[in-house]
Amino acid sequence: MAAARQVAIAEDRAIFHGHPDAGIRGLCETRAEVALRLDGDVTGYPTLIATALNRLRDRGVDGPYAVALSERAYTGLIEATQSGYPVLDHVRRLVSGALVWAPGLDGALVVSQPGGDFALTVGQDFSVGYLAHDAEQVQLFIEESFAFLAISPDAAEAIAGKTTSPA
Numbered sequence: 758m759a760a761a762r763q764v765a766i767a768e769d770r771a772i773f774h775g776h777p778d779a780g781i782r783g784l785c786e787t788r789a790e791v792a793l794r795l796d797g798d799v800t801g802y803p804t805l806i807a808t809a810l811n812r813l814r815d816r817g818v819d820g821p822y823a824v825a826l827s828e829r830a831y832t833g834l835i836e837a838t839q840s841g842y843p844v845l846d847h848v849r850r851l852v853s854g855a856l857v858w859a860p861g862l863d864g865a866l867v868v869s870q871p872g873g874d875f876a877l878t879v880g881q882d883f884s885v886g887y888l889a890h891d892a893e894q895v896q897l898f899i900e901e902s903f904a905f906l907a908i909s910p911d912a913a914e915a916i917a918g919k920t921t922s923p924a
Contacts, residue, residue: 758807761883764899769861772877772905773825781905784866784875795864795918797874799837802830802865803847809867809914810851816911818869823854825866831858844872864918874912878904 766908770776773781793805808820830844834856837844854870868874882903888896907913 759792759918760899764901766861767902769859773859773862773865773866774869777822779892779904782907783905784868784907784910784913785863785917793914793916795838795916799830799833800844802834802837802841802844803851805916806865806867807864810905812897812914813867813869818909818912819871821853821870822866823857823870824848824852825857825862827862827864828858828860830865830918840850846860865916867914867916869912874907874909876906876908878906880904900911 770785771779771781773783773785775781775786784893793808795802795805806824810820813820813822813886834848835843839847845856852867859866883899883901884899886900888898890896
């Protein structure tokens with residue numbers, strides 16, 4: 758189970774942050790613009806997300822928009838309040854799409870959802886195979902193949918942050 762989680766997070770990391778050896782440029786790497794940055798103050802997330810939305814709109818990228826958040830950012834967001842009001846509710850008012858927990862992401866990412874901006878091609882989905890065994894252990898492996906392409910890199914705006922995920 759832990760190995761499958763690690764493989765899934767590694768796939769997410771490749772999509773979000775790239776995998777140079779595989780020729781994958783991640784969504785968080787597609788913009789040359791100065792990156793927005795998460796800090797320890799979760800109450801500032803609505804402002805950061807609003808700024809990211811404005812950057813997308815300024816580039817002519819239409820919504821609806823979704824937000825992916827690292828484990829740390831997601832947990833902080835769902836736990837935080839400002840003057841007794843959940844910060845999560847402030848963010849939900851800004852974004853008409855989903856708020857997604859993304860353990861392979863460092864920080865946050867605001868993306869346009871109409872479709873056609875990104876392509877994930879899965880060649881071989883998760884496959885479990887047998888390697889060997891002895892009297893105490895069975896060795897299995899997990900593999901998959903995929904490719905990712907940001908067709909319209911302008912359709913994503915990264916908000917940089919520090920990772921806490923185990924990938």
